[in-house]
Amino acid sequence: MSLHDLKKSFLVLKDSIRHFISxxxxxxxxxxxxxxxxxxxxxxxxxxxxxxxxxxxxxxxxxxxxxxxxxxxxxxxxxxxxxxxxxxxxxxxxxxxxxxxxxxxxxxxxxxxxxxxxxxxxxxxxxxxxxxxxxxxxxxxxxxxxxxxxxxxxxxxxxxxxxxxxxxxxxxxxxxxxxxxxxxxxxxxxxxxxxxxIDRSYFRMFADDIPVAGPRFAFLKSPENRPGEKTVIFNPYGASSSRRFTDGCIINVIKELLEKTDMHVVLWTGPADRERGERLLADNFGNNGRVSVTGVLSSAREIITAMASCDAMIGVDTGSAHVAACFDIPELTFYGNNPANYSRWYAKAPKAVNVILKTANFAEAESSELTGAVRDFIGSLDESSGH
Structure with missing residues (x-):
C-alpha cells in the first residue's frame, strides 16, 4: 500500500470513528x-x-x-x-x-x-x-x-x-x-x-434583471457591438480539482468555437481563476475581440443574471450547468465517469446535451473528445436556428 493510500485509509477510519461517536x-x-x-x-x-x-x-x-x-x-x-x-x-x-x-x-x-x-x-x-x-x-x-x-x-x-x-x-x-x-x-x-x-419546473431567479444584463456586463459582447451577435459561455473550471480542464483543452475548445461559429466567446472564471484566464487568452488569442474573460461580479445575483443572458453554455459539471437548465439555455455539459454523481446532478432540461467523459479526472480528458462534442453541439445549434 502506498503512502497516499495509507493516509487516505487513516482519514477514512478517523472519520468513521468520529461519526460513530457523534x-x-x-x-x-x-x-x-x-x-x-x-x-x-x-x-x-x-x-x-x-x-x-x-x-x-x-x-x-x-x-x-x-x-x-x-x-x-x-x-x-x-x-x-x-x-x-x-x-x-x-x-x-x-x-x-x-x-x-x-x-x-x-x-x-x-x-x-x-x-x-x-x-x-x-x-x-x-x-x-x-x-x-x-x-x-x-x-x-x-x-x-x-x-x-x-x-x-x-x-x-x-x-x-x-x-x-x-x-x-x-x-x-x-x-x-x-x-x-x-x-x-x-x-x-x-x-x-x-x-x-407537483410542479417540477425550475424557479427562475432574478428573471427581471436579465433583459438589462447584456448591456450592463460589457464582457458578454465584443467591443464592436456587432448587431445580432450571440454569446456562448465556456466554463472549464469546476468546484473541485478533478473537474478542471487543462489549458490545452481550453484553448482547443475556444479555437473550435471561433472557427465554427460567429458567436462571442466568454471564458467563464471565478475570482481565483480570472488572472489565469486573462493570461491564457492574451497568450493564445492576442487582441481577438470575440473572446473575453468574465468581469468582476460582486454577488450571486450578478453571477446568475450574467450567465442567464448568454445564448449557449458549454462547461463542466458545476453551477453554470444548472443555471442554463433553469433558464432553458442550450448547453453542453461534461461529466466525469461517475454514475452516482451523474444520476444525481446532471443538467436536467430539454436543451441540455450531457456528455460523460471516459475519465473521472477532467485533467486526463482527451482534447479530441471535447472538441468533437463541441462540434456536434454547434451543429445542433445551427439546426435549431434553421441555418
Missing part, C-alpha cells in the same frame, strides 16, 4: 407518526454547505413545499455566498447565515433561536457531529438526510439514490437513482402528494 451522543429515535406536509407549521432546510447549483435545484422543492404547506414557516440555513438567492424567493420566510463549522455554543444558540421545527432537511451523506448536535437540539418530528446510518431519519429518501463516492455502482444501476430535484420531491410524495400534482 451518533452515540446525538442520534435519537424520531417520531413514528405518518408524515403529512399539509399540516406543517415550521420547516428548516440546511444549505450552509451548498453552492449556486444546489440552490437552483432546491428552490423548486421549497416553492412546492410552500404551496402544499401555506401556513408553514420555512427557514433556510445558508452561507453568505448563496443567501441572496434564497432571500429573493418570496416563498421562503427566513434566511439565516449559518457558520460552516460552528462551535458547540454557537450551534446551541442557533437551535434556541429556531425553537424547534416539524420538518428538517439536510441532504448530506455523512453528517458531522455539529450537524447532529443541531438536529438533536431542535428535535424535529420528521427528518430527511442522505445518511443511512441515522435512527432519527424517518423519511428515508436515501433509498432512492446512492453515495456519489460509491465507485462500484454501474451505469445500469444508476438509472434507478433519482436526480436531486426528484429526490426532494419524493419527500412530498411520501407525505401523500400525488406526483402529477
Amino acid at each position: 451518533r452515540s451522543m446525538y442520534d435519537f429515535k424520531s417520531s413514528e407518526e405518518p408524515f403529512s406536509p399539509t399540516g406543517l407549521k415550521k420547516a428548516v432546510i440546511y444549505r450552509a454547505d451548498g453552492k449556486l447549483g444546489d440552490a437552483v435545484c432546491f428552490l423548486p422543492f421549497i416553492r412546492e413545499l410552500r404551496r402544499f404547506s401555506p401556513d408553514c414557516e420555512i427557514t433556510v440555513l445558508s452561507n453568505s455566498n448563496t443567501a441572496q438567492i434564497y432571500e429573493a424567493a418570496d416563498f421562503i420566510d427566513k434566511v439565516i447565515i449559518f457558520p460552516k463549522k460552528p462551535k458547540n455554543h454557537e450551534t446551541d444558540k442557533y437551535a434556541a433561536e429556531l425553537h424547534g421545527c416539524d420538518l428538517y432537511i439536510h441532504l448530506f451523506e455523512k453528517l458531522k457531529g455539529r450537524h447532529l448536535r443541531l438536529i438533536n437540539r431542535i428535535h424535529p418530528k420528521w427528518i430527511a438526510t442522505l445518511d443511512k446510518s441515522l435512527k432519527c431519519d424517518n423519511l428515508g429518501i436515501y433509498e432512492y439514490t446512492s453515495s456519489v463516492d460509491e465507485r462500484g455502482l454501474t451505469w445500469e444501476q444508476s438509472e434507478k437513482c433519482l436526480h436531486i430535484t426528484d429526490l426532494l420531491f419524493r419527500i412530498l410524495e411520501k407525505g401523500g402528494i400525488a406526483p402529477d400534482d
